[in-house]
Amino acid sequence: MTFFWLNFQTPYACRDSGMCCSSGWPIPVERSRVTLIDEAIAREVLPLQVVPWLAPDSGAPDDVAGTLALRANGHCVFFEAGKPGCSIHDVKPAGCVHFPYVCLIDQRGVHVTLSHYCPTAASLLFEHRGPIAIVEGPAPVAGELEGLDARESLPPTSAKAAAFAEATADKTAGKPADHAPRLLTLDELSQWERDQVALAKIGELGSDDLALFEQARVAVPAPWSWPDAPDHLEDSWHSLVAPGWLMFEDALTRYAAAKIFGSWSLYLGDGTRAAAHTARLASAVVRIEAARQCGIFGLPLNRESMTEAIRQTDLLLVHYADPALLASARA
Ligand code: SF4
Known part of the structure; x- marks a missing residue:
């Protein structure tokens, strides 16, 4: 079996931060x-x-x-x-052995990513130097793998074809679309993934960030919940976060790449469109969590608050939210 990684995550090794052992999770x-x-x-x-x-x-x-x-x-x-x-x-238990690995298993092999809730995984975003690449690497754990097993699923659909089909359906006033979404070949899927990783980026606060953040929040099943966006979001962003945002451009670009690579939404939602939308949710959530962190301490963005914002974003998206609900969120 082939294991695919993002190159900046391959140096991961547990540094016994204890975060996974002290989070109150029902393991x-x-x-x-x-x-x-x-x-x-x-x-x-x-x-x-x-x-x-x-x-x-x-x-x-x-x-x-x-x-x-x-x-x-x-x-x-x-x-x-x-x-x-x-x-x-x-x-x-297996859940402890697998943390912080997040695996997507499909007909191409295993895509291994990390939950950045783990502080060691988050630190790799800041430590890497050089370009981002998809590389082959080792099995993350010995023995049976946990993750989304999509080996029996059809390949994901093409976002462009799906959008075209939807537009066609709209124009024909409720009649079924003439063009069904097209399944990607595995080579096309891998090329799409390489393109997305190369283009990955997290920009500044956007006008639809609150709506995107809400989509992530409502994907958390009861009895769990996630707090509302902080009050005075725009003020916190402009006064505390924005001045330092570009300082972390490289780390945020790596985080964006990690949010599109090996995305479960490819198979749980409508293919590449769902994966791209889940990555947009992550961008919005990390901006809002950065504003929350800076607002809590009343301090400008720094490495500590940027790290905490990324950790909280993955706590919400990787550990609290239902992956199928996230994948079904719509633009
Ligand atoms: S059993 Fe799991 S959660 Fe508990 S201390 Fe060990 S690794 Fe941590």
Whole structure:
């Protein structure tokens, strides 16, 4: 199997930031791991503050025994339970092993991207030098991969063909379109992806950013939610964010490339048009989250607030939002 990466993400290696272990996420535990984890607890004599370590989840799939118990502060019960970092590193659940990798598996191979909620992944956006390229790389994890498996799906449709079909349907006052959206060949899809990565860019605050931000917010299923856009958005943008925005142009361009590369919306929505729209949502969200971060501290944009804005954007888009709802958002 071939693994495709963006070149600036291939140096990723966990630096034990602990963000994934302290976020209060309900991380599923496979039934096959339960005994292994119990044995590790007994062998290592782990001083657990929450017992039992496994929380029941009545809606979980058959192969899931429950979720990792959390302490009152939202930390996983195994985070720094007797050792720095994860105290069950060798037997941790698959969700932990896969974080922060986000994989799209299709007939071409596996596209590997990273969730920038991970501070280490976010730092790579600022550290790379040189052009962006799609490269072949290693498997992100040993063993079975998690991600969107689209190997049995038809290839995505062409955005241009879909738009043409829609325009035709409009003109014929409700009659069906003469031209159905055209499926891309795999070579065309890869070329489209290379073109989009080369053109990727995140500009300044736009007039439709609030509407795009709302589309991302409403893709978050209950009981989760995401806060409204900050008050005085335009003021914060112009006074605190805009003066420093271009300083981060390179990092933002890499982030934009990561939001179009390996997009699940290609298969969950209407092909390249959905993927392009999801990338636009990310651009709008990162601008608004930058304004939120700067507004909170009343400080001009700096590396710290830019990083936090990117982390929050991926927290919303990668971890909170339903990928199918995001993919169905419309311009
Ligand atoms: S099991 Fe380990 S890696 Fe997973 S959330 Fe808990 S401490 Fe982190």
